[in-house]
Amino acid sequence: MTTLRFQGVLLPDDEPRELWLLGDRVTFQRPSGDWSTASAGGYLVPGLVDVHTHPGCSPDGGFDAQDFAGHCLDHLRAGVTTLRFPGLSASAEISHAHHLPRMVGGGRWLAWSGLSSHAEFHVVVDDLATEAAADAARTGWCKVFCDWDFEADPVPLEILRQVVEAVHAVGGRVAAHAQSGAGAYNAAAAGVDSIEHGMGMPSTAVPLMVAHDCAYVPTLSAFASQVEHRKARNRRRDQTWLAGYQTMIERVRDAHDAGVTVLAGTDRQPFGAVADEVECLIQADLPPTAAIGAASWTARTWLGLPGFMEGDAADFVIYPEDPRTNPAVLRHPSHVVLRGKMIRQPG
Numbered sequence: 001m002t003t004l005r006f007q008g009v010l011l012p013d014d015e016p017r018e019l020w021l022l023g024d025r026v027t028f029q030r031p032s033g034d035w036s037t038a039s040a041g042g043y044l045v046p047g048l049v050d051v052h053t054h055p056g057c058s059p060d061g062g063f064d065a066q067d068f069a070g071h072c073l074d075h076l077r078a079g080v081t082t083l084r085f086p087g088l089s090a091s092a093e094i095s096h097a098h099h100l101p102r103m104v105g106g107g108r109w110l111a112w113s114g115l116s117s118h119a120e121f122h123v124v125v126d127d128l129a130t131e132a133a134a135d136a137a138r139t140g141w142c143k144v145f146c147d148w149d150f151e152a153d154p155v156p157l158e159i160l161r162q163v164v165e166a167v168h169a170v171g172g173r174v175a176a177h178a179q180s181g182a183g184a185y186n187a188a189a190a191g192v193d194s195i196e197h198g199m200g201m202p203s204t205a206v207p208l209m210v211a212h213d214c215a216y217v218p219t220l221s222a223f224a225s226q227v228e229h230r231k232a233r234n235r236r237r238d239q240t241w242l243a244g245y246q247t248m249i250e251r252v253r254d255a256h257d258a259g260v261t262v263l264a265g266t267d268r269q270p271f272g273a274v275a276d277e278v279e280c281l282i283q284a285d286l287p288p289t290a291a292i293g294a295a296s297w298t299a300r301t302w303l304g305l306p307g308f309m310e311g312d313a314a315d316f317v318i319y320p321e322d323p324r325t326n327p328a329v330l331r332h333p334s335h336v337v338l339r340g341k342m343i344r345q346p347g
Contacts, residue, residue: 003035004342006335008042008318010308012289012297019044019308024340026314038342039335043322045292046307047081047315047338048330049299050274052196052217052265054088057121063088071271072100076343078272079317079333082305084265086143086175086196087121098339102315104303106175107135107142112159115145116152128159129166136172143175147183150199150244151237154183160190175217181244188214196265199223200244201251206258215261215302218252220280222268252284261302262286264295275330288324295330314340
């Protein structure tokens with residue numbers, strides 16, 4: 001089989017290079033055998049990552065394996081080669097399918113029984129720490145709700161600290177849903193590994209996130225899709241929601257400037273729309289390079305995935321223009337490579 005050659009500007013190093021596929025790996029050493037050029041020119045970006053998505057899931061928490069595969073392929077066609085599921089019930093054999101993106105599990109949707117209300121898809125538990133540690137031991141991650149009703153009391157700080165201690169003791173990480181100011185503060189103070197959403201997050205949470213090396217996954221595009229509806233309805237609760245959303249936007253830049261790792265997660269349909277999240281991050285005043293990194297090299301480093309080094313996994317995307325100056329091009333990759341296989345190419 002002829003080896004494929006790719007030439008272009010590698011991001012984020014901004015360096016013109018040429019590389020070849022060596023099985024499912026990349027090499028910068030010219031092979032001795034036959035090779036052909038698959039792409040010359042353009043911008044090569046480490047495979048995109050959506051760090052907060054729930055493919056295959058219905059609003060009531062049901063799961064459909066056929067939908068799951070279709071949604072994952074939607075992600076892949078858009079250049080997303082890795083998915084993180086903070087809350088999902090996919091089977092192991094689906095999760096390891098080689099024709100689908102790489103996957104990072106996240107356990108169940110764990111909700112403390114003392115919360116004021118719950119959704120149908122929540123797994124309601126009394127002992128949140130024990131259940132969270134069990135999920136983290138299986139998947140490496142757990143997903144816990146620090147709150148549910150953004151106007152109600154959150155999970156107490158002491159319980160969240162117990163969760164973090166138990167999960168870290170088994171080598172796992174905690175993804176924390178926080179949709180109220182108090183919930184976001186408690187999550188940051190407890191030392192969780194990522195805060196998902198963070199609506200209404202107070203500024204006092206940011207230095208706590210820095211101290212605990214906690215990442216921020218705001219999922220702005222999911223909230224942005226609700227703004228006009230909330231404005232039109234304009235109830236007191238909607239006004240509170242809109243104020244919390246505006247605060248969340250402000251915290252994105254605050255967190256970035258303080259040194260918090262900001263990441264791109266969509267948490268919505270259609271699947272494969274991480275470019276929308278990147279644009280929302282830019283609109284929140286994140287520098288374009290940081291916003292693109294939130295969906296690529298920064299997210300990959302955070303998850304322990306390779307980028308563009310000799311022998312790294314061959315997961316990358318090519319764009320005809322520089323996405324740092326034209327972020328909209330992220331919606332139109334010319335080439336998508338996963339595990340050394342060409343998933344998308346011109347024509």
